[in-house]
Structures are given as structure tokens and as C-alpha cells.
Amino acid sequence: MVNFLRVSSRKKVAVNIGTMAFAVSLNTLSNTFYSKNMTSYEYDDIREFQKVVEVALEVQGQFNVTDLFPVLKWFDLQKVWRRAKVAFVWLEEKIEGCVNERIKCRDLGMKRFGDVLDLMLDYSHDNEVEFSHEHINTLLVDVLVAGTNTITSTTTWIMSELLLNPHMFTRVREEVSEIVGEDGKLEEDKTFNLPYLHAVIKETMRLQAGSPLLAPHITQTEVKIKNYVIPRNTQLLVNAWAMSRDERYWDKPTVFMPERFLNNKVDYKEQNFEFLPFGSGRRKCPGMPLAERMLSLIVAAFVYYFDWELPYTREELDMSHIYGPALLKATPLIATPIPFK
Numbered sequence: 001m002v003n004f005l006r007v008s009s010r011k012k013v014a015v016n017i018g019t020m021a022f023a024v025s026l027n028t029l030s031n032t033f034y035s036k037n038m039t040s041y042e043y044d045d046i047r048e049f050q051k052v053v054e055v056a057l058e059v060q061g062q063f064n065v066t067d068l069f070p071v072l073k074w075f076d077l078q079k080v081w082r083r084a085k086v087a088f089v090w091l092e093e094k095i096e097g098c099v100n101e102r103i104k105c106r107d108l109g110m111k112r113f114g115d116v117l118d119l120m121l122d123y124s125h126d127n128e129v130e131f132s133h134e135h136i137n138t139l140l141v142d143v144l145v146a147g148t149n150t151i152t153s154t155t156t157w158i159m160s161e162l163l164l165n166p167h168m169f170t171r172v173r174e175e176v177s178e179i180v181g182e183d184g185k186l187e188e189d190k191t192f193n194l195p196y197l198h199a200v201i202k203e204t205m206r207l208q209a210g211s212p213l214l215a216p217h218i219t220q221t222e223v224k225i226k227n228y229v230i231p232r233n234t235q236l237l238v239n240a241w242a243m244s245r246d247e248r249y250w251d252k253p254t255v256f257m258p259e260r261f262l263n264n265k266v267d268y269k270e271q272n273f274e275f276l277p278f279g280s281g282r283r284k285c286p287g288m289p290l291a292e293r294m295l296s297l298i299v300a301a302f303v304y305y306f307d308w309e310l311p312y313t314r315e316e317l318d319m320s321h322i323y324g325p326a327l328l329k330a331t332p333l334i335a336t337p338i339p340f341k
């Protein structure tokens with residue numbers, strides 16, 4: 001990514017920061033799971049993938065009249081099913097291609113990669129009924145959809161806040177400069193010790209909750225909470241967005257103040273129910289540790305290697321939202337990288 005940004009800066013070409021983050025997250029996930037890059041950093045290449053993931057997420061959160069009147073399901077009045085099918089079939093075909101390629105390598109007795117896909121295929125070999133190749137494909141599609149858009153949107157918000165607040169940008173850069181060695185290389189294991197950057201990430205997630213209503217949950221048994229009785233099989237949405245802006249728990253809740261997380265023990269890893277960007281309990285986001293690493297590394301690289309020139313004044317930076325299953329920034333963050341290091 002850094003090399004691509006250096007080339008863009010030489011050509012004085014502005015880049016879409018979210019799209020860059022999408023490419024990094026997609027390639028990080030695909031390398032972790034099946035040792036392969038799924039996209040280049042060329043805009044058209046990434047955008048094709050990104051658009052499909054956006055549709056896959058959008059249809060999951062869209063109001064659908066058939067949820068209220070299941071009898072209308074076959075008419076698909078809002079074309080939700082049709083759009084969902086096109087997006088998921090596209091993704092499944094991509095993944096199936098990678099899985100089949102690996103199966104062929106294994107059948108030919110070629111060297112093992114020792115990645116997650118190899119482990120899943122081993123497990124599937126011994127437990128074909130409970131974990132078939134179809135399960136593997138579905139799981140990988142799920143991970144790609146869940147893990148790319150969240151990183152894209154959170155990175156966009158973090159960088160928007162930093163470009164809006166230059167003193168915070170400078171403080172992050174100073175902190176990152178201290179952990180980068182003399183070789184000037186920023187590596188993942190160095191990013192664990194960046195308290196101010198981590199505070200910026202948490203504060204962004206508090207204020208611009210990536211998944212404002214988490215994922216829908218369903219009660220398996222009747223549950224009693226205070227004076228409410230929630231029947232079995234009820235769909236529940238948790239308003240994490242409102243909880244992280246509740247003034248009973250947060251001082252000046254609508255103000256962006258990363259410092260609040262420096263002197264505060266509230267963390268999404270604990271059971272602090274006023275701050276649930278990754279959910280809580282058994283269905284909490286399984287990608288949280290990876291997300292932390294990806295966000296730290298991507299933002300540290302953006303801030304350490306480059307200054308960023310906006311095509312408008314700082315005051316004109318649009319911070320409005322599109323509400324949906326993900327709290328997206330209404331306009332993309334476009335800026336020109338200027339080499340700093």
C-alpha cells in the first residue's frame with residue numbers, strides 16, 4: 001500500500017482512503033486464510049470487489065416488507081433477494097475458485113501452505129458431514145464481508161477525525177515515530193505500544209459506531225429483564241450507538257476526545273456495556289484481535305509516511321453519516337498523499 005501511495009503522490013493523484021483500507025483488509029484476510037492476495041491496489045480492481053461487499057451488507061440491513069408479511073416472500077417486491085443473490089453468488093464463485101485451486105494442489109501432493117484453509121480442509125476431510133466444503137465457502141464469504149467493510153468504514157472515520165484535528169494527527173505521528181526503528185520500517189509487532197493511537201481508534205469507534213445496532217440477535221428462551229418479559233424467538237437489536245453517546249456514562253458525549261480513553265479503564269475487551277463496538281458475549285465479533293492490528297497498522301502507516309492534502313478546506317470536510325447496518329460516512333474521504341518519510 002505504501003508503495004502504491006508513493007507512486008500516487010509522485011503523480012499528484014488523490015486517493016480514496018477507504019478504498020485503500022478495503023484493499024489492505026481484503027488482502028490481509030485472504031493471506032491469513034488462504035495465502036493469496038485477492039486484489040491489487042488499482043482502483044477499478046478494488047472497487048469491483050468493494051461494490052459487491054457493499055451490496056451484500058446493504059441487503060442484510062435493508063427494511064424488507066416480507067419480514068412482516070412472510071406470505072409476500074415469493075414476490076420479492078423490493079428486489080432484496082435478487083440483489084442479495086447476485087452479490088453472494090459473485091462472492092461465492094470467487095471463494096470457491098480459491099478453495100478448488102487448493103484442493104487440486106493437495107490432490108497433486110504439492111507443498112502445504114499451513115494456513116487456515118489447510119486446517120479447515122483437514123478438519124473437513126475427517127468430519128465431512130458436519131463441516132463440508134460448502135461450509136468452508138460460506139464461512140470464508142462471511143469473514144470477507146464482515147471483515148472488510150468494517151475496517152474500511154472505521155479507517156475512513158479515524159482519518160477524517162485526524163485530518164480535522166491536526167494536533168491529534170501530529171501527536172499520533174510523534175508516537176509512531178518513536179516506535180519505528182532506524183530502518184524506518186513500520187511493522188505490526190511495533191504497533192502494540194501506541195496508547196494515543198489506540199485511544200483515537202477507540203474514540204472513533206465510540207462516536208462513529210461501525211455497527212450501530214450490532215447484529216440482530218434472537219432469544220432462545222423467554223428472558224426477563226427488569227420489568228420486561230421478552231418471549232422466546234424474538235429478534236432483538238442492541239442500540240450500541242445510543243449507549244456510546246449516553247451522557248450518563250460519557251462526559252461531553254458528542255465531542256471527539258481521544259484523551260478520555262487514556263485515563264479510563266473502559267475497553268471493548270471487557271464487559272463495559274456503555275461501549276460495545278464489537279458486541280459482547282458468545283456472538284461478539286471473532287475478528288476483534290485482527291481488526292485491532294489492522295486498524296493500528298493501516299492508520300500508523302497513513303500518518304507516519306504521508307501528509308495528506310484535502311481537495312477543500314479542513315472546515316469543509318463533510319462528517320455526515322448514512323444510517324444503515326453500518327454507520328458509513330456520507331461522502332468518501334479523498335486526499336492526496338505527500339511523502340513525509
Ligand code: HEM
Binds near residue numbers: 277279286288290291
Ligand atoms: C473495526 C472492525 C470491526 C468491527 C467494528 C466489527 C464489529 C462487529 C460486530 C458489532 C459484530 C456483531 C456482534 C454482535 O452482534 O454481538 C460482528 C460480528 C462478526 N465479525 Fe466483526 N467487526 C470488525 C472487524 C471484523 C473482522 C476483521 C473480521 C474477520 C476476521 C470480523 C468478523 C466477524 C464475524 C465472522 C462476525 C459474525 C459473528 C457471529 O455471527 O457469531 N469482524 N463484528
